[in-house]
Amino acid sequence: MLWVVIDLLWLFVNRTRAGKALLASSMNPRGLTLLGFELSHIYLLAWTLYGVLAGGLLASFLGVSTNNTGQLTASAFSIVASAACRVR
DSSP: OHHHHHHHHHHHHHHSHHHHHHHHHHHOHHHHHHTTOOHHHHHHHHHHHHHHHHHHHHHHHHOOOSTTHHHHHHHHHHHHHHHHHHHO
8 A cells, every 4th residue: 555655646746747746846936936936735635645645544544434533633633733834
């Protein structure tokens, strides 16, 4: 399963315009804005991708059932809130 996720991420970064913009923003954000890309959209894409990966990882460790939804929601909220505080 891990190799499938890695392959999909590689394909996304190397074959799509959004993936290439994400890679370019990590190398030179100012150059990317000079090309007309909006950095806030790229950062939103990165955080969305991180959230999906973290959610999948968290679900694989804790399991997915209706009994622990409160725990998953609290964990996800605390992760997102702490990340948002660090970005600003």
